[in-house]
Amino acid sequence: MPAPPAWHKVPPEQVRRFAELATEQVPDIARDILQAMRQEFPNLDLTTDEKGVPKALSAIRLALENFLAQLTTDTERPRELPEVFRDFGRNQALKGRRLDSLQAIYRLNVRLAWRSLAEIGQQVEIPPPAMYELAESAFEYLDELVSHSLHGYAEVAAGRAGERIRRQRLLIDLLLTEHRGDPSAALAERAAAVDWTLPDEVAVAVLLRPAQQLVTPVLGDEVLLDLDGEQPRLVLADPGTPGRIEWLRRAMGGWSGAIGPGVPVTQAATSLHWAAKATRMIQDDLLPRGRLLRCSEHAEALVLLPADRLIDDLARRRLAQLTDVGPEQARRLAETLLAWLQTRGGAPEVAARLGVHPQTVRNRLRQIRDLWGDDLDDPDRRFELELVLRTRRLRGELADPNA
Structure with missing residues (x-):
């Protein structure tokens, strides 16, 4: 970050004096910022290094010192600076803090830091135009640090999403497997792993991918969705709830497929059987495309059409x-x-x-x-x-x- 143009008009000795005074006060500024962070965000859980010093305090010091050093030299970013802020973003994600909370923390930091730097600028009589440009540079610098933290935050979020998808797929696989014994305990364990409330009844849908790529539908907690494979599968909790099937049909607009009958959760494989059968008939143009069909609305076709040889033999006789x-x-x-x-x-x-x-x-x-x-x-x-x-x-x- 080169010094802003207006600083070129400020006498070098004055610039050096500003940078020296500000650098001397960096420990106090950083400490005040950390104290304000704890007051503003009382639930903020800060990690410490091997010496017991909050890593956030070290990061604030490092960021301020680097910013000030670049006013008088062409100092490069310390190599550890991006990783420090990526690590902060990772930790905030691991602690379950929301992204807007992370951004609020940075806004607080830069506001407090700039208040201190502005006071020092007045002490050494830095012209207002130079201070204004310095403020713009400070916000650009902040954006760079924020981007590192967001990258770290996104790494954790993506990892968690991937892990949830993996666990959800394990739950779906267990749900849709035919069982000899009672799978209730195993189902409850896998459902808890993805924070899914195990319902009394479910209905299973088999989907046909549309010819034109559609945005993945946004579904609620009542639905488990596995988009892997040629024919995605969907598990709907409590399908007997009034309006739930119609809501799902609207949410799956543009998709073809079939949803099986509602069954006890331990018998989800039965619902899958009928949904898969209906979906094959959709592919064979025996049932209409273009929406999510309910097997119960096409029971006659599901029972009679697949039994063509038996029916034809009976028809020849009758x-x-x-x-x-x-x-x-x-x-x-x-x-x-x-x-x-x-x-x-x-x-x-x-x-x-x-x-x-x-x-x-x-x-x-x-x-x-x-x-x-x-x-x-x-x-x-x-x-x-x-x-x-x-x-x-x-x-x-x-x-x-x-x-």
Whole structure:
């Protein structure tokens, strides 16, 4: 830090006198600053060196002496100066102090230091323009020291964040593992390690990364999020709380995926199973993309569509009667049969559901009775018929009157 331009107009002897007087008072100035720090921040925990001297006191002295030395020489920064202030930032982070508290400490220090230097400047009659420029240089010097401390603070903060992420991932892994015994004790221990209150119930989501990179969603303490892997995983505490699922959907705007059913916390792997299954169906375009789906809202598709071979075999046996009619007539009869099975009403109710004339439905129902006969009076056969017909509707082979 070269001396500011206005100092070049100050006689060298006057500058030297200012620097000498200020340097002589550095121990007192530093001591007064440290005392003020302790009064202003009573919870400030200062570390000491091997001689029991507060490291903050040594740092203040070193910073002041270096600042004053550069007024009369081209003295380089002491090599230990950056590390001293990085260490101070590290210690403040380790003690759990907030970043704004660290910056407040520096503001107090420079204010008190400048008050003393201004008094000395008046004593040796340094011109005001020179003192003003010296003040600007002092704040630039302070910014440099602050940057060292912020760097040290950030090192600790990043390390702590990384450690929390690691511990959180261990908790998620344990949560999502199928257990033979009772994992409650182990879960409670790992939850405590990340200050997560272990809930009674959780729901697990599996996410699909969006094509366009999005900002990582900011979620509350109710959520554990593991973004590692091709398909990130999310654990939501107490999903039955009113509005919580909708809040999560809004927070995850732009992400596709599925959230499984709410289950006891020790059975989170079950929720993961359904969420993963639904996510595979999203990838196969069997379920819609673009938002976080609830498995409970798509239970029919989750149960019926993956069982395609079983359903197809059952359909060949239960819908064999349709092979003797044309494709279009087979579709109309299948839609009418499904509507009748779902409503168990007469022709008017079925007609209203299908949007056709009741007489048309009566004609179709007579044909259906001729084709299936007594099977329509058997509860098991009716269930199987509805099962295969619902599956065909989910596949898009039959019209959905609710669509």
